[in-house]
Amino acid sequence: MHGHGFTDDFRKNFENPETFLNSLLKGGEVIAELGCGTGFYCKYLKDYASKLYCVDAFCPALQEAKKRAPSAIFLCENASRTSIPSHSVDVVLFANSFHDMDNKIEVVNEVKRILKKGGKVIIIDWEKKRTSFGPPEWVRMSEEEYIEYFKGFKLVNKFKPSEYQYGLVFIKND
Template sequence: MNHHHGHYYPPEDFRRTFERPEEYLPEVFEGKKGVIVDYGCGNGFYARYLLEYATKLYCIDINVIALEEVKKKFNSAITLTSPKEIPHSTVDFVFFANSFHDMDDKQYVVSEVKRILKSDGRVIIIDWRKENTGFGPPLSVRMDEKDYMKWFSDFTVEKRFTPTPYHFGLVLKRKTS
């Protein structure tokens, strides 16, 4: 169990049996590097993979214990912070993995994403499919693409990808006016 709605997340060794970021992140980043925010980083499962694409990696999470774990794992390779400490229009990629559905103040989160993201920046979303997978968050909190696009209405889908049989992936870019 953890702080996310009291539901169970599989341990890292089990997670690696079906979740292999090294296999799908190259397609997502397309060889690009930049400033990345791992928003809702949890215990840092994705941070080790994101470092490959990051000129700077910010890790944000409300769970202080999880952040301590991230700090122990990665030391000075990452920057632990809150979104308000990140300068305006300085981020190339905002990354949400299995996290946005848990965030209480989604409106605030989206407004911070819009503030910190460069005009040509991307939002990368990986989340649980809205179907029973036997583990992961309850169906009642899961979000699909349509749910995400209600929150990220100033963005459009640039790419869809399938990270695992249990998850969907989106790359969003700002709508051009």
């Protein structure tokens, strides 16, 4: 992992989910955040979710996430092999995490398995350019790389969560 571990206050200065989640989520949805880390987004997602899965392979991070979204279901699992039931999730979120996952194709296949038909994948990640904080440039992924990984999905929206990041929204076709 690279460039993680920001305090909430520091992170909220440049990446404030309250400014864009309302336009991406309708409420009452089953949401899974894959690679949730310490739960920065879980804290906000809980207000939109009828059920919230917070998944991370680094178990100690989930202890902090539990403080932020106590009603969520926490799974210490690899994003490529979760215990989330098939076709049960309305929205999958990757917030600054997919670029760190080694088995990206397997992760995308797992997203296809857990997501309902017409379900949404929301990606938030760092622009592929050098900044004074965040992951190194060589770790970052371009929008085009995401579009290639999620080619079995339909790209329906692009948004700007911060001046350092981009957001993509895909819909599961089948």
